[in-house]
Amino acid sequence: xxxxxxxxxxxxxxxxRVPAPSPAPAASAGRLPLGVDGxxxxxxxxxxxxxxxxxxxxxxxxxxxxxRRPLLLEGDAGVGKTATAAALAEVLDAPLLRLQCYEGIxxxxxxxxxxxxxxxxxxxxxxxxxxxxxxxxxxxxxxALEAELYDRRFLVARPLLQALETDPVVLLVDEVDRADDxxxxxxxxxxxxxxxxxxxxxTIRAAVPPVVVLTSNRTREVSDALKRRCYxxxxxxxxxxxxxxxxxxxxxxxxxxLAREVVSAVxxxxxxxxxxxxxxxxxxxxxxxxVALGADALDADRVVATLGAVCKFREDQDRARAIxxxxxxxxxxxxx
Amino acid sequence: MADAAPPxxxxxxxxxAGSSGGVASPGGGATPxxxxxxxxxxxxxxxxxxxxxxxxxxxxxxxxAFVAALDxxxxxxxRDVYWAGRLTLCSGPDDLARYDRVFAAFFAGVAVPGRxxxARRVQVTAAALATPGSGTxxxxxxxxxxxxxxxSAYETxxxxxxxxxxxxxxxxxxxxxxxxSLPGExxxxxxxxxxxxxxxxxRRTVRALLAAGGEPGRLHRTSPRPRPRRVVLLVDVSGSMAxxxxxxxxxxxxxVRARRAxxxxxxxGTRLTRVTSELAHRDAETAMRAVxxxxxDWSGGTRLGATLREFLDRWGQxxxxxxxxxxxxxxxWETGDPDELATQVRRLSRLAHRxxxxxxxxxxxxxxxxxxxxxxxxxxxxxxxxxHSLASLEALAAVVAGAATxxxxxxxxxxxxxxxxxxxxxxxxx
Numbered sequence: 001x002x003x004x005x006x007x008x009x010x011x012x013x014x015x016x017r018v019p020a021p022s023p024a025p026a027a028s029a030g031r032l033p034l035g036v037d038g039x040x041x042x043x044x045x046x047x048x049x050x051x052x053x054x055x056x057x058x059x060x061x062x063x064x065x066x067x068r069r070p071l072l073l074e075g076d077a078g079v080g081k082t083a084t085a086a087a088l089a090e091v092l093d094a095p096l097l098r099l100q101c102y103e104g105i106x107x108x109x110x111x112x113x114x115x116x117x118x119x120x121x122x123x124x125x126x127x128x129x130x131x132x133x134x135x136x137x138x139x140x141x142x143x144a145l146e147a148e149l150y151d152r153r154f155l156v157a158r159p160l161l162q163a164l165e166t167d168p169v170v171l172l173v174d175e176v177d178r179a180d181d182x183x184x185x186x187x188x189x190x191x192x193x194x195x196x197x198x199x200x201x202x203t204i205r206a207a208v209p210p211v212v213v214l215t216s217n218r219t220r221e222v223s224d225a226l227k228r229r230c231y232x233x234x235x236x237x238x239x240x241x242x243x244x245x246x247x248x249x250x251x252x253x254x255x256x257x258l259a260r261e262v263v264s265a266v267x268x269x270x271x272x273x274x275x276x277x278x279x280x281x282x283x284x285x286x287x288x289x290x291v292a293l294g295a296d297a298l299d300a301d302r303v304v305a306t307l308g309a310v311c312k313f314r315e316d317q318d319r320a321r322a323i324x325x326x327x328x329x330x331x332x333x334x335x336x
Numbered sequence: 337m338a339d340a341a342p343p344x345x346x347x348x349x350x351x352x353a354g355s356s357g358g359v360a361s362p363g364g365g366a367t368p369x370x371x372x373x374x375x376x377x378x379x380x381x382x383x384x385x386x387x388x389x390x391x392x393x394x395x396x397x398x399x400x401a402f403v404a405a406l407d408x409x410x411x412x413x414x415r416d417v418y419w420a421g422r423l424t425l426c427s428g429p430d431d432l433a434r435y436d437r438v439f440a441a442f443f444a445g446v447a448v449p450g451r452x453x454x455a456r457r458v459q460v461t462a463a464a465l466a467t468p469g470s471g472t473x474x475x476x477x478x479x480x481x482x483x484x485x486x487x488s489a490y491e492t493x494x495x496x497x498x499x500x501x502x503x504x505x506x507x508x509x510x511x512x513x514x515x516x517s518l519p520g521e522x523x524x525x526x527x528x529x530x531x532x533x534x535x536x537x538x539r540r541t542v543r544a545l546l547a548a549g550g551e552p553g554r555l556h557r558t559s560p561r562p563r564p565r566r567v568v569l570l571v572d573v574s575g576s577m578a579x580x581x582x583x584x585x586x587x588x589x590x591x592v593r594a595r596r597a598x599x600x601x602x603x604x605g606t607r608l609t610r611v612t613s614e615l616a617h618r619d620a621e622t623a624m625r626a627v628x629x630x631x632x633d634w635s636g637g638t639r640l641g642a643t644l645r646e647f648l649d650r651w652g653q654x655x656x657x658x659x660x661x662x663x664x665x666x667x668x669w670e671t672g673d674p675d676e677l678a679t680q681v682r683r684l685s686r687l688a689h690r691x692x693x694x695x696x697x698x699x700x701x702x703x704x705x706x707x708x709x710x711x712x713x714x715x716x717x718x719x720x721x722x723x724h725s726l727a728s729l730e731a732l733a734a735v736v737a738g739a740a741t742x743x744x745x746x747x748x749x750x751x752x753x754x755x756x757x758x759x760x761x762x763x764x765x766x
Contacts, residue, residue, distance in 0.1 A: 039409070059409070074429065113539075116539065221613075228397050231424060233422075233423055
């Protein structure tokens with residue numbers, strides 16, 4: 001911790017340094033929330049935050065916290081990749097900085113930007129002040145003014161830079177597969193040694209590396225160089241008991257019976273070769289919709305009425321309706 | 337491999353920074369679990385070697401991370417070791433099954449099986465090329481024609497059916513194939529570039545203003561930067577395509593190597609295989625060897641509908657095909673249900689910016705797309721091309737780059753693929 005803090009530098013004009021070694025595991029492990037000494041303890045803390053992690057995800061999250069190596073989560077849409085970052089933020093009692101990636105995102109939206117209007121205003125104010133005092137132009141003043149223009153206060157920090165300057169913090173780089181290659185290269189630089197180089201200011205280094213979670217839906221293969229710097233975890237659909245537990249944790253108003261029936265129906269649908277198999281997010285949406293309708297059990301009418309919450313393709317809805325709803329419900333009851 | 341993760345240093349220094357691999361960490365020593373990890377390092381290296389043999393890319397950086405993770409977890413249970421390895425050594429869903437297999441074998445003390453796919457039916461190598469169609473049960477497998485030695489080789493070659501070439505001509509073809517590539521159709525992006533006209537670029541204008549001490553100057557402007565659309569090539573490698581698959585894969589190799597447009601290549605047959613990374617190798621022969629090792633269903637049957645569906649479910653719908661120029665290189669010979677094929681092609685055409693179907697058999701005299709699969713797919717294609725000769729592949733490249741697709745083939749001597757009439761195209765949203 002101490003030698004990591006010594007690595008902080010916000011000096012301007014200094015040449016970028018060779019990156020210091022990242023903090024030792026023991027040092028950063030000391031920063032873990034009290035009582036978290038292993039994946040199981042972290043899973044318990046995540047559960048308190050309303051997120052039920054399985055063993056693999058708990059281990060991944062624990063290693064991410066302990067070694068501050070970014071975590072790359074891949075998996076089908078709606079399995080809870082983004083929610084992982086939110087739950088980690090809650091466990092750490094840290095702000096969650098979210099960077100949504102898209103094709104064409106660049107440094108000014110992800111790293112930093114200069115506040116040009118404020119800079120111009122500063123320049124004009126300085127000119128007006130000089131005029132009023134009636135002094136001749138002094139080259140030293142000009143140089144000072146120029147330096148002032150690129151002062152830290154005119155720098156607008158975007159999520160990546162904010163994350164380096166905040167501690168503790170959880171940085172979520174969402175849907176990194178949507179960004180293009182250029183942006184991925186930029187990420188490599190930032191996540192590799194947790195520094196950002198601003199030409200006018202120098203290198204800004206994170207005192208403590210932020211907790212970073214990247215998510216990808218695999219619309220594009222994330223580059224191997226980025227993967228090599230991350231822990232990789234493939235997030236699968238949860239098992240039946242876990243999903244029931246998730247529903248009951250996230251929607252306290254739901255009855256045990258409805259939770260079991262809905263989860264069972266969703267898991268049946270997942271086995272039906274749909275265009276878009278429903279994720280946990282859809283399970284929760286569907287249950288919430290049923291609860292809003294005052295349901296405490298699944299029946300054919302309500303399934304048909306709320307199918308739009310779980311099947312988002314017309315073909316899938318047709319297919320879901322083609323399954324005898326009574327069978328779906330009946331199976332759910334016997335499962336329960 | 338062991339030198340990249342020295343046993344005594346590996347336990348002490350985590351690879352959190354990734355790039356600072358070899359830097360000694362003065363304050364980073366003396367962790368409680370250091371001893372455990374030190375003793376585990378040789379095991380970790382051996383395990384990684386077994387993984388690499390099974391096709392998982394467990395490079396030294398990852399092994400380093402693995403050892404660091406073991407250090408922190410101070411594993412007492414096999415499960416901890418399992419997860420530490422899986423999280424650090426794997427890099428994709430395809431790796432996970434291999435990892436499980438190797439892990440079980442390695443830590444049970446069983447000899448680890450070698451490469452997953454050792455038995456393959458056909459090698460796409462120079463030797464195999466000498467006898468096109470060898471190892472296939474396809475009746476239509478072309479034979480090397482007697483007519484070989486031609487003057488003005490290039491012009492002749494340009495229009496020859498690639499399935500009917502001899503070794504020498506084939507080598508020439510491969511050289512020519514490498515020489516051109518798919519440029520890709522342009523699309524607008526959110527990135528902008530400096531331009532003479534267009535909206536004012538506030539950043540650059542004000543930056544110039546600041547540099548000039550506050551004097552307003554010229555207005556800088558930007559325009560959207562066009563980029564090539566993604567190109568997705570779906571190459572049919574089933575038995576009926578045996579004479580063409582090699583040339584078409586080389587065409588795909590040229591497209592991937594050119595890097596003008598982001599390109600993805602998949603092979604279709606009885607299974608779907610993504611071969612983009614295999615084709616990324618500079619040398620065509622090495623790439624083709626890698627491809628042949630990766631394709632499990634080389635020269636097998638054709639279940640076009642099912643494999644297209646798999647492509648759409650696993651890749652296409654998530655974004656690979658979205659807004660892309662998709663080229664299906666297939667004879668449309670479907671042994672499965674043509675209705676399923678039609679359904680999947682319709683899905684594909686809704687996702688893709690443009691769907692081009694290149695059929696090598698369309699180059700043969702008297703071809704009509706009446707076979708079940710082809711007829712079912714045709715209404716949803718934006719362009720229908722021949723794909724049997726170098727000239728037709730050139731024409732295909734032009735179509736992919738956005739050239740007019742009507743008439744689809746410009747060569748006088750290539751039997752022109754049928755042009756889609758307005759009614760036929762009715763199935764597709766304009």
